[in-house]
């Protein structure tokens with residue numbers, strides 16, 4: 001792609017902005033490695049990305065480019081011999097400069113689902129030097145849940161790709177949570193716990209995020225010594241690579257949750273036993289929270305911080321969430337301040353430069369407890385400038401506005417976007433495009449950054465790329481122009497049909513303006529009942545039209561892997577809506593006692609539409625159940641580990657807990673899972689409905705639930721192998737589905 005008018009408009013609107021409040025307390029949060037080390041790390045990254053073409057880039061990291069405000073900056077220019085010069089104030093800034101050049105001069109694209117890297121030769125010239133400075137200090141990445149929903153089975157090769165993606169997208173503050181159980185285990189052994197007491201405390205790999213937050217214990221565990229060794233070695237590589245690129249790693253700290261065994265060793269400690277979390281009873285939940293004013297709190301916190309810093313080093317910022325989805329025993333502001341003060345003290349006792357990064361999820365999750373007085377008390381337990389709050393779900397429910405900008409503590413505006421790693425097409429483009437700027441100009445704003453806090457990744461690439469760009473901009477983008485440039489870059493050519501499809505998606509699935517209530521509650525991936533939520537937040541006609549335009553673009557874009565991924569994804573979304581339509585028809589026929597109509601609609605659903613969806617998903621690697629399970633199996637050393645990890649992997653995406661405690665929350669539309677889990681459920685449901693009509697007894701949901709639970713369990717323990725390589729021709733499969741169902745989709749929808 002040549003530099004066109006659009007590119008120039010986009011670049012000219014990038015530029016310098018006045019920063020918000022500068023917190024001197026945060027000035028030490030910056031890259032620790034030498035400029036030369038960061039330069040080498042970016043050069044290596046470019047080689048991984050584009051091979052020898054990397055030699056045509058002259059990359060330099062020069063920290064003085066950031067100026068006194070410490071704001072990351074990059075500069076692009078052309079130098080002799082057709083080379084491009086990229087100077088960055090940090091490794092991340094330089095990598096962002098490279099990606100910006102690759103995007104807007106070379107028309108390239110890099111995403112989770114694939115890359116489009118046809119770099120023109122010679123490299124296009126940069127007509128005059130371009131300097132871009134980010135308006136805020138930090139671009140944050142990760143939710144504490146991402147480590148379980150997405151990263152859990154990753155090896156170093158996959159991590160390396162992700163860290164590259166972070167740098168290219170300008171992220172300079174990632175969470176680095178891998179392997180922390182190794183440190184906890186050392187601390188607990190030092191305190192005198194036995195191995196079985198420790199084993200009982202940790203959850204299995206697929207549920208570590210909730211073990212760490214004190215929501216769960218034991219479930220899916222124990223962790224083996226092989227697991228510990230592998231995670232420790234991974235984490236050492238992860239923090240090393242992040243730092244060499246100039247990132248500030250966020251490590252964990254002690255939030256107060258302790259193993260039950262400590263009550264044996266220290267019978268006099270002051271603990272509170274919290275209630276069950278999310279439909280879990282005390283078999284796997286009800287953790288013990290050590291009173292932060294108990295002397296043991298400082299001892300455990302100190303041991304943990306010391307051991308962790310000895311093992312992993314530090315960038316002086318730590319995450320601890322004591323009350324994530326759990327209600328404190330008292331709402332007395334003095335109590336809440338004492339707690340946060342004790343937590344912060346356990347950090348600064350070991351690292352005097354410690355900054356506490358706190359997820360603001362609790363304020364969104366439980367607003368009836370967290371009123372202004374409680375929030376203020378919790379946040380003022382540490383000096384101003386020592387806590388950074390993540391406004392975790394700011395694209396939907398920003399908290400800064402109702403808390404006078406977190407009562408003076410700095411905060412980061414985050415797009416959460418995704419729950420449970422679900423696949424639905426979804427986004428709030430308008431909010432992403434304007435929200436951060438509103439936060440910057442808010443009265444006495446304490447905004448210090450923007451970020452991404454998805455529970456799961458590997459979905460909806462577009463909205464993440466948009467948010468990452470916003471982190472480097474001074475004002476909103478023209479979305480219409482941006483999306484058409486996005487479409488061209490993603491597929492490596494301008495295709496009017498594909499661009500039209502993206503415009504339609506932008507104005508429908510990606511322009512949801514309501515809250516989360518309708519975000520991927522599709523009946524397809526929920527346990528069937530007669531009371532399913534069929535609402536969506538967008539105009540379905542737009543989706544079906546987008547599907548048509550993607551299909552029309554197919555013959556010109558068959559060689560683009562990112563196009564094939566999107567074609568599957570949009571078709572999947574259309575099929576999901578078709579499933580809803582068949583469900584409504586089934587329900588209506590049942591209610592009017594029309595068995596014949598019920599069987600017709602039900603027959604299409606289970607004998608054609610769902611099998612076709614399974615074929616469709618099985619034709620692209622990113623949508624394979626086999627890939628998810630294969631990751632789990634590769635992490636195992638022994639047969640026993642393999643079977644435990646397989647259970648973790650399957651349970652997380654289905655029952656989520658032993659008895660369906662958070663049933664289908666982390667649902668996935670995977671080839672293999674549609675056929676052997678969702679379809680089986682729908683079949684059973686139809687059987688129950690037909691039987692109910694013929695026997696003239698009402699459908700009994702409870703009875704069905706018990707029966708379907710056996711189907712769900714059978715999937716988890718079926719020991720069936722699923723291929724991790726795709727089968728079938730995507731274009732043929734889409735063609736079959738489209739020709740058969742598009743006319744119905746449009747007609748039904750009228």
Ligand SMILES: *[C@@H]1O[C@H](CO)[C@@H](O)[C@H](O)[C@H]1NC(C)=O
Nearest residue numbers: 035060061062063064065087
């Ligand atoms: C870094 O930039 C400063 C200010 O522009 C300049 O004086 C210095 O020479 C540069 N350092 C290197 C190593 O290029």
Ligand SMILES: *[C@@H]1O[C@H](CO)[C@@H](O)[C@H](O)[C@H]1NC(C)=O
Nearest residue numbers: 270271272291292329330335
């Ligand atoms: C234990 O902690 C609670 C607050 O969680 C406090 O109210 C109580 O006084 C403490 N008890 C003792 C014996 O220190």
Ligand SMILES: *[C@@H]1O[C@H](CO)[C@@H](O)[C@H](O)[C@H]1NC(C)=O
Nearest residue numbers: 280281282283284657658659
């Ligand atoms: C708690 O849940 C487990 C399954 O997770 C079950 O076996 C046990 O009976 C339950 N206990 C109580 C007291 O309900």
Ligand SMILES: *[C@@H]1O[C@H](CO)[C@@H](O)[C@H](O)[C@H]1NC(C)=O
Nearest residue numbers: 006009477478479480481482
């Ligand atoms: C965005 O760009 C389109 C196409 O260039 C233009 O028609 C439209 O007016 C622009 N919108 C705004 C708000 O500037």
Ligand SMILES: *[C@@H]1O[C@H](CO)[C@@H](O)[C@H](O)[C@H]1NC(C)=O
Nearest residue numbers: 429430479506507508511513
């Ligand atoms: C999103 O919807 C709002 C109205 O709800 C509209 O004003 C806006 O233009 C739409 N944005 C896009 C990109 O379609």
Ligand SMILES: *[C@@H]1O[C@H](CO)[C@@H](O)[C@H](O)[C@H]1NC(C)=O
Nearest residue numbers: 495496497552553554555556
């Ligand atoms: C776009 O779709 C039209 C049909 O509407 C088709 O004739 C044309 O070949 C398609 N163009 C491209 C570039 O795919």
